[in-house]
Amino acid sequence: MLNKSIEEAINRQINAEFWSAYLYLSMACHFEYAGRSGVANWFRIQWKEEMDHAQIFINYIYARGGKVKLEPIAEVPDTWENEADAFRATLAHEQKVTALINDIYALADKEHDYATREKLNWFVAEQVEEEENVRDLLDKYELIGNDGTGLYQLDRELAARAYTTPAPLAEK
Ligand code: FEO
Numbered sequence: 809m810l811n812k813s814i815e816e817a818i819n820r821q822i823n824a825e826f827w828s829a830y831l832y833l834s835m836a837c838h839f840e841y842a843g844r845s846g847v848a849n850w851f852r853i854q855w856k857e858e859m860d861h862a863q864i865f866i867n868y869i870y871a872r873g874g875k876v877k878l879e880p881i882a883e884v885p886d887t888w889e890n891e892a893d894a895f896r897a898t899l900a901h902e903q904k905v906t907a908l909i910n911d912i913y914a915l916a917d918k919e920h921d922y923a924t925r926e927k928l929n930w931f932v933a934e935q936v937e938e939e940e941n942v943r944d945l946l947d948k949y950e951l952i953g954n955d956g957t958g959l960y961q962l963d964r965e966l967a968a969r970a971y972t973t974p975a976p977l978a979e980k
Contacts, residue, residue: 814919909932
């Protein structure tokens with residue numbers, strides 16, 4: 809049975825993952841509207857991944873005999889100055905998510921909940937990857953600056969990003 813404080817923390821995290829999904833879907837819509845279909849594709853895949861993260865936590869609560877509680881999703885921004893601005897906001901957001909995951913990890917440690925700790929290991933590694941990917945993209949935007957050809961080529965590169973089911977869901 810899942811400890812109440814951990815159940816509540818994971819339910820809050822489910823909401824945070826859905827908020828992340830909503831944020832990235834909003835970015836995808838913004839860039840589709842702005843004619844940057846590659847960037848829009850990148851954020852659409854990011855949206856799907858966040859939905860998957862929420863589902864992984866939902867499945868975990870079920871697996872431990874807990875109760876899922878879905879709360880309202882708060883409003884998200886809908887405009888960004890340019891691609892680099894959106895990716896800077898993405899990095900800042902992912903850093904916050906990393907801190908949230910670390911907080912649940914610390915709580916699981918305190919409560920001697922080793923199953924939750926084990927589950928969170930995948931998220932800890934995922935956050936390292938997410939932050940690194942966005943930092944790499946920001947480096948590219950910095951190099952390119954306002955060069956139209958560079959921006960076009962990077963947009964084509966981002967159009968090639970493909971969705972893959974994350975391991976914890978693929979195993980199900
Ligand atoms: Fe679900 Fe981007 O962390």
